[in-house]
Amino acid sequence: MKRIEKMDTHIIAMGGGGFSMEPDNLLIDEYILAQTGKDRPKICFLPTASGDADGYIERFMRSFETLSCIPTYLSLYKPPRSLESFVMEQDIIYVGGGNTKNLLALWKEWGLDAILYRAWKKGIVLAGLSAGSICWFEEGLTDSFPDKISPITCLGFLRGSHCPHYDGEEARRPAFHHYLKAGTLKEGIAADDGVALHYINGKLENIISSRINTSAYSLILKDGQVREERLNPQFLG
Structure with a gap:
């Protein structure tokens, strides 16, 4: 195996938004492309969580073909001859939404979790x-299970827990508070729709937003109570 040169690491975890939720507002997607420093970066969509839904892939390709990049996608139902070679040729891996439990199971089965690391x-x-935001953390809140929001153990590239759609889905905030207070989830961070958390070398360095009046939130447990601190993002508009 070739030696991997040490470089700065980047993870951009979106509470919601981007091309799939805001097709006429690609501010976060443009921000993601800009982090490579390249004029036309190669960006690969991973639609695993949606079961590689054709419509989702088409929306990605249609949106990113309007931007300065070279878009492609990776389907585990029709994988390339070498998953690792294909992934390592990319500048960006962009993971879509859907069922987190299925995503993690399929990635592990194919060894894609280790390749992504x-x-x-x-x-x-x-x-x-x-x-595609939850998966990078140690733990998260998922609606992968029928009729409930539940904790899930994830890849652990980033420390702590994470909850997306904090303002977009009514049950998210009380569920996050409940599981933190119960000790079922580690302390962590939540993000509204349209908010993205940019981690560099494992540390949260920037919070951005494609919408006004949105936020991220740091949640800790103190004296048996959940303390929620609002973290104001940089609006990209």
Whole structure:
């Protein structure tokens, strides 16, 4: 195996938004592309959590073909001859939303979780929304299970827990508070729709937003109570 050169690592975790939720507002997607420093970066969509839904892939390709980049996608139902070679050729891996539990199970079965870790360490930008945001943390809140929002153990590239769609889905905030107070989830961070958390070398360095009046939130447990601190993002508009 070739030696992986140490570079800055980037993960951009979106509470929601981007091309799949805001097709006429690609501010966060443009921000993600800009982190490579390249005029036309290669960006690969991973639609695993949606079951590689054709419509989702088409929306990604249609949106990113309007931007300065070279878009493609990776389907585990029709994989390339070498998953690792394909992934390592990219500048950005962009993970879509859907069922987080299924995403993690399929990635593990194909060894894609380990490939993505090596890609991250190589300096390839990892990004995504919803399931594609939760997956990078140690733990998260998912609606993968029928009729409930539940904790899930994730990849652990980033420390702590994460909850997306904090303002977009009514049940998210009380569920996050409940599981933190119960000790079921580690302390963590939540993000509204349209808000993205940019981690560099594992540390939260920037919070951005494609919408006004949105936020991220740091949640800790103190004296048996959940303390929620609002973190104001930089509006990109």
